[in-house]
Amino acid sequence: MRARLILEDGTVCVGKAIGATSESIGEVVFNTGLTGYQEVISDPSYCGQIVVMTYPLVGNYGINRDDFESVRPFIHGFVVREHCDVPSNWRNSKTLDELLKMYDIPGIAGVDTRMLTRKIRHFGTLRGIITTSEAPAEELIATLQASKLMTDQVSRVSTKSVFSSPGNGHRIALVDFGSKHGILRELTKRGCDVVVVPYNTTAEEIRRIEPDGIMLSNGPGDPKDVPEAIQMIRDILGEYPLFGICLGHQLLSLAKGADTQKMKFGHRGGNQPVKELTTGRTYITSQNHGYAVTAESIEGTGLEVTHISLNDDTIEGVRDVANRAFSVQYHPEAAPGPYDSGYLFDQFLDMIAKAKEAKTHA
Numbered sequence: 001m002r003a004r005l006i007l008e009d010g011t012v013c014v015g016k017a018i019g020a021t022s023e024s025i026g027e028v029v030f031n032t033g034l035t036g037y038q039e040v041i042s043d044p045s046y047c048g049q050i051v052v053m054t055y056p057l058v059g060n061y062g063i064n065r066d067d068f069e070s071v072r073p074f075i076h077g078f079v080v081r082e083h084c085d086v087p088s089n090w091r092n093s094k095t096l097d098e099l100l101k102m103y104d105i106p107g108i109a110g111v112d113t114r115m116l117t118r119k120i121r122h123f124g125t126l127r128g129i130i131t132t133s134e135a136p137a138e139e140l141i142a143t144l145q146a147s148k149l150m151t152d153q154v155s156r157v158s159t160k161s162v163f164s165s166p167g168n169g170h171r172i173a174l175v176d177f178g179s180k181h182g183i184l185r186e187l188t189k190r191g192c193d194v195v196v197v198p199y200n201t202t203a204e205e206i207r208r209i210e211p212d213g214i215m216l217s218n219g220p221g222d223p224k225d226v227p228e229a230i231q232m233i234r235d236i237l238g239e240y241p242l243f244g245i246c247l248g249h250q251l252l253s254l255a256k257g258a259d260t261q262k263m264k265f266g267h268r269g270g271n272q273p274v275k276e277l278t279t280g281r282t283y284i285t286s287q288n289h290g291y292a293v294t295a296e297s298i299e300g301t302g303l304e305v306t307h308i309s310l311n312d313d314t315i316e317g318v319r320d321v322a323n324r325a326f327s328v329q330y331h332p333e334a335a336p337g338p339y340d341s342g343y344l345f346d347q348f349l350d351m352i353a354k355a356k357e358a359k360t361h362a
Helices: 037-041 096-101 113-125 139-146 154-157 181-188 203-209 226-238 246-253 343-360
Strands: 003-005 012-018 023-030 049-053 078-082 106-109 128-129 163-165 173-177 193-197 211-218 243-245 260-276 280-295 304-309 315-320 326-329
Touching: 003 106, 003 139, 012 078, 012 096, 023 078, 023 113, 023 260, 023 280, 037 049, 037 096, 049 113, 078 113, 078 128, 096 106, 106 128, 113 128, 113 260, 128 139, 154 304, 163 173, 163 181, 173 181, 173 203, 181 193, 193 203, 203 226, 211 226, 211 246, 211 343, 243 246, 246 260, 246 280, 246 315, 246 326, 260 315, 280 315, 304 326, 326 343
Parallel strands: 023 049, 049 078, 078 106, 173 193, 173 211, 211 243, 243 326
Antiparallel strands: 003 012, 003 128, 012 106, 023 128, 163 193, 260 280, 260 304, 304 315, 315 326
């Protein structure tokens, strides 16, 4: 079946439909990963977005039971150059097409993803629509231009109730703004007693859990669309060691008085170089974000920049020594991507151990 991807600037891409035969509007972004399309599709941070994969062949190893990063995908569309409908891998249980159909996600194959990526890099992210209808392009473009991007993504992807992943180690309150399963895996494999709470949990509700530390997860959208989380962080900062990832990094920065801004096309992929300023070491990181903390807003906040992107010098990490808090813009749990930055979880747990020891001797 024929499908079309139409952008708000009038660009029309015609290809073959994969996934659901439906219509969906979203922000068109690109991911530079060579593999890991299952994790990309199931990353809640892509809620509201149509993802273009820059690697030309997608679907060749199928879909398996174990590599999901959330209970269900939240992307609004999937765009590939070539779709493999006969995957080969010993873990394969279904095709990419079957997964997209299962969750009513439209996709399109056979389009020039190189052209789309260059367009997004030049003009910035654009709204787009994937459709299998035969409606005139002019009519669809008018619908697209009249549409507004979502602002409630976090409430859509966050857990609706508190749940726990018991362990014998430190108790961590994981605030779920759209958390990937990889974060929970990293904490549980270190023996942590993890309590996952919704995005709008108050500081008082977190105190009742009696955590040893607080983790702020990744998530979709503009951090300024989650004011209740910013207030919670302000209310509780300094009481417990705190570690923020991606959206959690932006929310911590906003809570401290810094500012964020929308990037031209963001960072999305598993090959993003980041420099750790204290050691001078470079890490290859997994990233997925369209907003960043502005460098000029850091002064006077009590935050110290710890990491920067070697591609564009944007801030990739901050710390608040006085309040035992730190955060990074990238994903140390990877999935997909390199595991070079897993040591940050160990630093977080070491911070908790030292805080507990200091409290014992106080």
